[in-house]
Amino acid sequence: MGGDRGPGEIIRGALLAVDEYDLETILLGPRELIEKELTRAGCPDSGRRRIHIEHASQAVGMEESPVEAIRKKKDSTIMVGFGLVKQGKADALVSAGNSGATMAAAIKKLGRLDNVIRPGIASIFPTLKSPVVIMDVGANVECRPQYLFQFAVMASSCAHVLFGNQSPKIGLLSIGEEAGKGNTLIKETHDLLKKSSLDYAGNVEGRDVFQGNVDVIVCDGFVGNICLKISEGLAEAAMKMLGQEIKKSLPAQLGYLLARKAFRDFRKRVDYAEYGGAPLLGINGIGIISHGKSTALAIKNAIKVAVDMVDNRVNDSIVATLARNNLHP
Amino acid sequence: MGGDRGPGEIIRGALLAVDEYDLETILLGPRELIEKELTRAGCPDSGRRRIHIEHASQAVGMEESPVEAIRKKKDSTIMVGFGLVKQGKADALVSAGNSGATMAAAIKKLGRLDNVIRPGIASIFPTLKSPVVIMDVGANVECRPQYLFQFAVMASSCAHVLFGNQSPKIGLLSIGEEAGKGNTLIKETHDLLKKSSLDYAGNVEGRDVFQGNVDVIVCDGFVGNICLKISEGLAEAAMKMLGQEIKKSLPAQLGYLLARKAFRDFRKRVDYAEYGGAPLLGINGIGIISHGKSTALAIKNAIKVAVDMVDNRVNDSIVATLARNNLHP
Numbered sequence: 001m002g003g004d005r006g007p008g009e010i011i012r013g014a015l016l017a018v019d020e021y022d023l024e025t026i027l028l029g030p031r032e033l034i035e036k037e038l039t040r041a042g043c044p045d046s047g048r049r050r051i052h053i054e055h056a057s058q059a060v061g062m063e064e065s066p067v068e069a070i071r072k073k074k075d076s077t078i079m080v081g082f083g084l085v086k087q088g089k090a091d092a093l094v095s096a097g098n099s100g101a102t103m104a105a106a107i108k109k110l111g112r113l114d115n116v117i118r119p120g121i122a123s124i125f126p127t128l129k130s131p132v133v134i135m136d137v138g139a140n141v142e143c144r145p146q147y148l149f150q151f152a153v154m155a156s157s158c159a160h161v162l163f164g165n166q167s168p169k170i171g172l173l174s175i176g177e178e179a180g181k182g183n184t185l186i187k188e189t190h191d192l193l194k195k196s197s198l199d200y201a202g203n204v205e206g207r208d209v210f211q212g213n214v215d216v217i218v219c220d221g222f223v224g225n226i227c228l229k230i231s232e233g234l235a236e237a238a239m240k241m242l243g244q245e246i247k248k249s250l251p252a253q254l255g256y257l258l259a260r261k262a263f264r265d266f267r268k269r270v271d272y273a274e275y276g277g278a279p280l281l282g283i284n285g286i287g288i289i290s291h292g293k294s295t296a297l298a299i300k301n302a303i304k305v306a307v308d309m310v311d312n313r314v315n316d317s318i319v320a321t322l323a324r325n326n327l328h329p
Numbered sequence: 330m331g332g333d334r335g336p337g338e339i340i341r342g343a344l345l346a347v348d349e350y351d352l353e354t355i356l357l358g359p360r361e362l363i364e365k366e367l368t369r370a371g372c373p374d375s376g377r378r379r380i381h382i383e384h385a386s387q388a389v390g391m392e393e394s395p396v397e398a399i400r401k402k403k404d405s406t407i408m409v410g411f412g413l414v415k416q417g418k419a420d421a422l423v424s425a426g427n428s429g430a431t432m433a434a435a436i437k438k439l440g441r442l443d444n445v446i447r448p449g450i451a452s453i454f455p456t457l458k459s460p461v462v463i464m465d466v467g468a469n470v471e472c473r474p475q476y477l478f479q480f481a482v483m484a485s486s487c488a489h490v491l492f493g494n495q496s497p498k499i500g501l502l503s504i505g506e507e508a509g510k511g512n513t514l515i516k517e518t519h520d521l522l523k524k525s526s527l528d529y530a531g532n533v534e535g536r537d538v539f540q541g542n543v544d545v546i547v548c549d550g551f552v553g554n555i556c557l558k559i560s561e562g563l564a565e566a567a568m569k570m571l572g573q574e575i576k577k578s579l580p581a582q583l584g585y586l587l588a589r590k591a592f593r594d595f596r597k598r599v600d601y602a603e604y605g606g607a608p609l610l611g612i613n614g615i616g617i618i619s620h621g622k623s624t625a626l627a628i629k630n631a632i633k634v635a636v637d638m639v640d641n642r643v644n645d646s647i648v649a650t651l652a653r654n655n656l657h658p
Contacts, residue, residue: 063507128566138504141512175467175554178392183470183551206558210566222512223552225504229535230556234563237457237539241598245591252591258584262574269570 001029001059001077002097003299004292008037010096013299015043015051020300021307024050026090028077031055056080059097062292066100070108078102082109085285092286092306094277096294102287103139103280110285113315115322118147119282120221121289122155123228124162124275124305129212131275133159133168138225139280145188148172148218152198153321154281155216161312162305168215171204173223179203185220193218196325235270276301279309281318286310330358330388330406331426332628333621337366339425342628344372344380349629350636353379355419357406360384385409388426391621395429399437407431411438414614421615421635423606425623431616432468432609439614442644444651447476448611449550450618451484452557453491453604453634458541460604462488462497467554468609474517477501477547481527482650483610484545490641491634497544500533502552508532514549522547525654564599605630608638610647615639 003010007029014025027034034053038044043051058076060069070079078101084090086109095102103121112119120136135155140147152170159168172190174182179190181203193200201214209217209227219227246252256263276298277288286309290302332339336358343354356363363382367373372380387405389398399408407426411434413419424431432450441448449465464484469476481499488497501519503511508519510532522529530543538546538556548556575581585592605627606617615638619631 128569141504173555175470175551175558186551205562206555206560207562207565209559210562222504222515223555226502226535226552226556227559229504230538230559231535231563233534233536233539234560235567236536238564238567238595238599240457242591242595245595245598246588248594249591252588255584255587255589255591258587259575259581260584262571262578262581262584265577266567266571266574269574270567 001056002095002292003290003294005295007033008040009294009296010299011037012041012296013294014303015041016296016300017303018050021304023303023307024052025303026052026054026084028054028056028081029059030057054080054084060101062098064098064101066098066104069098069101070104076105078105079109082106082285082287085287086110091310092288094288094290094299094302094306096290096292096299099138099278099289102289106280106283106285106287110283113282113284113322114319115326116154116282116318117150118143119280120147120151120154121278122158122281123224123278125209125231126270126275127210127212130163130215132209132212132215132217133162134209134217134219134224134227135281136219136221136224137228137278138221140221143185143220145185145192148185148189148220149192149196149325150282150322152193152196152200152216152218153325154318155218156198157314157317157321158279158281158309159215160317161314162308163215165215167199169199169201169213170216170218171201171208171214173206173209173217173219173227174203175205177203177205189218198325239267276303276305279305281314284315286314330385331424331621332619332623334624336362337369338623338625339628340366341370341625342623343632344370345625345629346632347379350633352632352636353381354632355381355383355410355413357383357385357410358388359386383409383413389430391427393427393430395427395433398427398430399433405434407434408438411435411614411616414616415439420639421617423617423619423628423631423635425619425621425628428467428607428618431618435609435612435614435616439612442611442613442651443648444655445483445611445647446479447472448609449476449480449483450607451487451610452553452607454538454560455599455604456539456541459492459544461538461541461544461546462491463538463546463548463553463556464610465548465550465553466557466607467550469550471551472514472549474514474521477514477518477549478521478525478654479611479651481522481525481529481545481547482654483647484547485527486643486646486650487608487610487638488544489646490643491637492544494544496528498528498530498542499545499547500530500537500543502535502538502546502548502556503532504534506532506534518547527654605632605634608634610643613644615643
């Protein structure tokens with residue numbers, strides 16, 4: 001029931017994933033509405049062998065307070081969904097709804113992994129090389145060095161299972177590459193990372209984010225969320241500005257037509273939809289937050305992220321790495 | 330002596346400004362080197378009526394610690410230059426060198442304006458509408474709400490004198506538009522701004538930065554610096570990615586040629602060089618930090634920013650607005 005494009009788009013994404021990844025899916029929401037949308041999406045009753053519906057009468061709005069929403073709406077899609085994960089009836093939940101509420105529902109229903117102080121949200125950014133996993137992008141706006149250290153561990157396990165890096169290289173987001181640069185939080189986190197068994201490459205700056213020289217970037221949720229949003233905003237604004245310039249002349253318009261495929265491939269390369277979802281890390285189960293604007297393709301890819309995390313047992317890896325790097329907080 | 334392109338580029342920028350804005354300039358650095366570069370830039374002895382040279386034997390490197398640099402290098406360009414400003418022999422200083430050291434030298438030589446707790450660095454970002462002044466972008470990595478409040482006052486005066494807005498609209502950078510969203514620093518700053526005489530529009534998100542719906546955006550120097558660097562990094566990476574896609578096909582290359590002017594105009598629109606420098610605000614004088622990569626054009630535009638700030642008495646405006654909004658810290 002989340003997502004700005006309505007349930008039809010999400011259902012189409014789920015159907016794509018069912019076909020492509022050979023899995024079963026449970027659609028959460030008002031049963032009648034889902035049945036109608038399934039039919040509209042070209043999936044009649046007879047074609048629903050691997051599609052299940054779990055009725056949930058409520059949905060959490062994008063602007064609702066997460067804590068209140070999960071307290072009041074026990075029959076919301078995210079609460080019912082994480083309930084299924086808890087009972088072992090589902091392996092993972094994907095939601096394009098309210099991220100704060102999805103995180104709160106995950107913690108409420110599933111709890112934290114052993115030794116995790118604060119679960120967080122990771123996000124996968126495109127770069128000039130391989131994608132980079134950035135954590136936290138919004139769950140924890142007030143952080144201690146121990147949280148950031150654990151984000152490094154969790155994002156590192158995530159990069160490992162998603163991209164197959166044996167030993168993901170970790171950067172700490174700061175305002176200068178030298179160890180002494182940054183605020184107190186960064187300096188103390190730097191000391192913790194340096195002493196750890198992780199492959200820590202030191203501080204990275206904002207300008208390094210899209211270079212792809214590290215596999216993981218660690219920051220607090222306030223900074224990470226602003227990075228995510230400013231990047232989305234800039235990409236959108238830049239395309240709009242370029243479009244305005246192109247519209248000003250006929251040769252430029254013709255040129256654009258000729259280069260259209262290059263533009264499309266470029267957009268594909270920087271599009272969040274290609275990477276799908278933002279994994280919730282640190283919870284005792286698998287949850288993926290998908291962008292509110294998610295297209296069917298983005299939903300399909302978010303499901304793929306969930307599949308990879310389940311298949312490669314990301315949580316076992318997190319628990320083991322945390323145990324090896326116990327901070328005794 | 331700052332700037333990645335060497336003194337020649339900076340001198341060319343200064344010469345452009347002298348011609349275009351009808352002003353005199355003092356070039357700071359080793360006298361002989363400057364004389365040689367002036368001649369190379371096509372400005373012989375006889376053409377130097379409005380060009381002066383002030384000898385400074387030292388230069389601060391980009392990687393030097395600001396505090397140490399200004400203590401040890403009394404005869405560096407920035408120390409000598411702010412000395413001239415202090416003595417009233419110059420109206421402003423423009424530097425493309427080490428920003429931390431430039432700020433430290435400004436505070437050391439000029440001191441703070443009345444009631445200013447922490448001076449900071451403002452930066453001018455392009456948007457879909459008018460440019461926005463963002464402050465702080467790196468001078469203060471650990472902030473209290475009172476600092477951010479004063480950044481709002483100072484950046485607001487700056488937007489007023491640079492862009493002629495009678496009452497610049499101020500946004501507070503956070504991770505949600507509602508008043509309750511953000512960390513403690515943001516929530517407390519929000520309360521201060523709400524009670525003030527400023528035109529405060531509430532929280533803005535990262536995605537709003539390039540929309541141009543506010544004239545000023547306030548944040549701490551850690552967050553602001555990351556915003557600045559991530560935007561530069563993304564713009565660069567995106568152009569590189571688009572270039573790679575275009576190179577893959579002949580029609581796309583032809584298309585690019587046809588649309589080249591649109592690309593150039595687009596780049597001009599997003600280029601930091603068009604806006605010139607980052608004003609130091611809160612110091613008792615005028616100082617502008619120019620990007621290390623500054624071209625002659627960027628230097629010329631940074632000088633224009635300095636001229637506007639001097640002509641429109643930005644510091645009088647800051648002092649008056651602070652007096653009206655005294656926080657009794």
